[in-house]
Every structure is written in C-alpha cells, then in structure tokens.
Amino acid sequence: MGAAGIRKARTGVRANVRRVPGPCAQWGDQDADFIREVLDLVGDKWSVLIIGTLADGPTRYSDLADAIPGISQRMLTLTLKQLRRTGLVDRTAYPEVPPRVEYSLTDLGASLLSIVLALAAWSADRHAEIRRHQAAFDAATASAGES
Template structure:
C-alpha cells in the first residue's frame, strides 16, 4: 500500500463525511440535530440537569412518545446522559455531555435567530401568498 500524505488523508476523511451524499453518516446526524424536538431539548438542557417531567413541561405540546424517543436518540448519539438516582420514587435526570455542550451554541443561535426574525418570515409568507 502506498504511503499517503497528510493532505491526502484529510481529503479521504472529508470525502467519507460528505453530507451531500445520501448515505453519509454526517447527513444522518444533520437530520437528527435539525429535528425541532432535538433542538428544543438541547436548548432546554442548557441550564443543567433536568427531569423528564421538567422537560415535558418546557417543551410544550411534545408527546410522551416523542420526548422519550428524542431523549433516547440523543443519549445514543452521546449528546446527553441519563442518570437514574436511587431514591423513592426513582428520579431520572438528563444532562448534556461535553459533546452535547459543544453543539449548544449552534442550537441557541438557531433558536435566537428564529425568535428575532419571525416577524420578517411572517411578512414574507404574507407577501408570497398575496
């Protein structure tokens, strides 16, 4: 096997994670983190560990099934941890991992942008429909 340069190795890694390709793992991760419940859950966990019931209250209108599925997926992807506290009744806390915290500034920026520009989007929608 021929020796490859550092530039060739970087190019190979870059090609392996080209989100424009349908089967790319990075694309699948983008699909995951672009989900509204994922972004809201990550933002909700910014202040520290929270219980399931706290998250459900904070994420208005999320179903129990969807919140459970979202939290499981985030845990599987290494973005949150689930800690069971041995108490009566049992307490389960969810918290961002260091990897999840590294995603937080992006998610907060998207949420802030949406809140700040919603009037502009609504105006564009009204103009488009007219």
C-alpha cells in the first residue's frame, strides 16, 4: 500500500471510536487526521534527530549520516524526502564537481526546533528514571507471568 493509500486508510479514524472529551475534542475529524499525520512525521525518531542535527545550519548528507548513529542511508533519504515534502527542510544542490548537496531547516522547520530540542532534553534528563520504571515493570510482569 502506497503513502496515499495509508493516508486514506487513516482518514476518519475518530469516526470509528466513541467521542471522549479531551484535548482532541476541540478539532474536527479532518483536523485530527491531519494533526496525527504531522505528528507521525515530526514525532518519528529519525525526524527528531535530523531536525536537531540541522539546528547548527546547513549540513551535507554525509555529515548528517555521520552525526546520527544507527540511521541507514535508506531511512535518512526517506526521512529527508518527507521533511522536504512537508516544508520543514530545504535541499540545496551546488553545481560543483563533485556535486555538493546541503540540507537546512526552513523557517517552518526552525519554528519546530525548540519543541524538538525540548523533547530531546526531557528524554535525556529523565533517562535514569525511565530506565528504572522499565526495569521495575519488566521484573513485575516477568514474575507475574504476564506478556
């Protein structure tokens, strides 16, 4: 199933669940579907790391790959393409030999930067606490035989 098919399958999801008051109650189904689509992109671990890495300015593809541990060339390429499609990242190709391509945050991407960096800082600040909770949960569920 292609990207358009996935988006179509996700459309109207709220219509299939009962209405519950909460933060999403203020938006209509169409807005909620779009919000979820955007959050799927900007909340993805690779997007967060790419946006954070581009905070220092234009960066070459190979430097992005080196700066983000564990990202494959395929995931870097796909994520950059989605970030460009959404208007968060620009791609500039320079007519040089060998060719040079740089990626940078757009104004829209820069407006997201403080949120991404705050999320990363929150994660780093609470790393030990989260690991303790995970270990306690794993130990409790293992001893209770839950899966």
